[in-house]
Amino acid sequence: MRNLLMIFVASLFITSCAVIRPGEAGVKQRLGKLDNEVVTQGTIVFNPFTTKVIKESIQTNNLKLALRIPSKEGLSVDSEISILYRLEVEKLPTVLENIGPNYKDVMAAVFRSASSDVCAQFYAKDMHSGKRADIEKAIKEKMETTLTPQGIIIEAVLMKSIQLPPGLSLSIEQKLQAEQDAMRMEFILQSERLEADRKIIEATGSRDAQKILAQGLTPEILKLRSIEAFIQLSKSANSKVIITDGKTPFLINGEKN
Template sequence: MRSTLGILGCTLLFTSCAVIRPGEAGVKQRLGEFDNEITTQGTITFNPFTTRVVKASIQTNNLELFLRLPSKEGLSVDSEISILYRLETAKVAEILQNIGPNYPEIVTSVFRSASADVCSQFFAKDMHSGKRAEIEQAIMEKMDETLKIQGIIIEAVLMKSIQLPRGLSTSIEQKLQAEQDAMRMEFILQQARLEADRKIIEAEGERDAQKILSEGLTKEIIQIRSIEAFRELSKSPNSKIIVTDGKTPMLITPDPK
């Protein structure tokens, strides 16, 4: 009899304890009503006959969706979306009381509505261009209007994959290719203009140098240069024949024998 009571007591002890692990929040639900006290880590004891412990994750959760988004021109764009969200710890009991454990379905429903409102204001090509971040931010803000007050925090909306309609995708690729070709041609023309400018500057510099040189060669300077040339020739030990009119020397070096 005593052993039976002991076994029963141990059973009651283990069934009246709940362990809350890191990243979780535990709330007691007594006769259908949730307590305001929230445990984020540790052990909770409770009366198994009248109370149970409901756990919820307060870590960042990743909700992945595959759906079609409408565009401004009326096209449907296939997309893969990741929604990063978490529960506000202080409102876990309120979330479980008002929404229940199926809050991911609420996040999904709110996202579908918000994404339809936002994406219908953008063209399909915008979802595949630099405006993607703007669209993601607008959807997240739209979802916050509904979910934040209920204790669900949207951390990010990520449009991971966008599949445009085939005809539009081809048109965008052709446009991008044409833009690349135009940029490459502009670069080639710019290089050609720079090379032409370089040659013009070089020619002008050479012309100016010749002009300065010709303007500086007066008769007096030529005579002085001639005298200097005679002086240098006189210092040389080699035999030379110099023919001159007294102004400009012309050197004739005899062939060595």
């Protein structure tokens, strides 16, 4: 009998304790009424006959959704959504009292409403471009208006795996290809213009050099060059036939002695 009593007492003690692990928060619910005190770590002792402990995660969680989003032109865009959220510790009793343990369903409903309002202001192609961040931000802000006062913190809304209608996807791909071709042609034309400019500069420099050289060939310079040529010829061991007017020598041929 004594052993049975000890077993009963031990069982009662075990069932009247709840362990709150890191990343969790616990709230006592006594006779259906939630306690305002929130325990984040440690052990909670309670009366199992009248009280129970509700535990919820207070870490950042990821709510994944897959749904169709309407666009401004009336198209439906398939998308996978990740909503990063966490419960505000101090408002955990409020979440459980006003929304209940199925708060994820409420979050999904709020997202559907917010995404419909926001995405209806953007074209389908915007969801597949740099405007996606603006759409995500606008949806997040709209969700915060409803959920933050209730104790649910929305950290981010991420739109992933955007699937545009087939016809629109093809049009976007063709447009991107046309833009790439135009950029490639512009590069080629720019290279050709630079090469043409280089040739013009080279030709202009050569012409200016010839003009400068021609301006420097005065009769006195030509006479001096002739004298230098005669001097060089006089030093040669070969015989030469030269016709000259006394000013400029003209070499006809030369034979070795």
